[in-house]
Amino acid sequence: MKFWNEELFFMQNREEVKEWLKKAEADFEGALQLARRRKNPLPDLICFHCQQAAEKYLKAFLVMNEVPFPKTHDLLLLLTLARGFEPRLELYRDLLDLLNPYSIQYRYPGEEATFEEAKNGLKAIKDFRKFVRELFPSELWD
Structure with a gap:
């Protein structure tokens, strides 16, 4: 099942979605690297990067589906905007x-x-992350 208009998406939104996903992956990787530190893994920053990764995955999904969103860090608001295109997000x-x-x-x-x-x-x-990776065309994951 596709969650986007393929022709329109590849012409207009592809690069912006890739940028959001790249930033999300950087936050995800940053959280993992901090967690691997033996000395002072900085749990504050781990939590922050986990939230930031989720936010950016949701924003990438919204951009892919051409859904405007406000400047916000509220994951539940972003979820509300996104679930109309992918009801399983509600899970x-x-x-x-x-x-x-x-x-x-x-x-x-x-x-x-x-x-x-x-x-x-x-x-x-x-x-x-495991779930959202299946929502995007594989070529967007560099």
């Missing part, structure tokens, strides 16, 4: 809800993420 609501606060929660002094939160964030983004 990931709880996962996105877990990641949603990480865009700002640990970015400033006060609270710090725990290693357990970082571990849960990594599991969430791995599961979400």
Whole structure:
């Protein structure tokens, strides 16, 4: 099943979608690399990069389907916009809800993420990434 108008997509949106996916993959890889550090893996940053990856995967999907979206970090809002094109995205609501606060929660002094939160964030983004990879044509994944 295709979730885009192939002719229109390849003429207009292909490069922008690739850019969103490249940025999402960089955030995903950044979270993984931080988690592999033996000394001070920085759970705050792991959580942040997990949220950012999910956000950018959703935005890539919206661009591919020509859905305008506001400048936002709200994963649940992006999910609402995207699920009309792919209803199975709704199955990931709880996962996105877990990641949603990480865009700002640990970015400033006060609270710090725990290693357990970082571990849960990594599991969430791995599961979400596995699903979203099937939503895009394979040639978009460099």
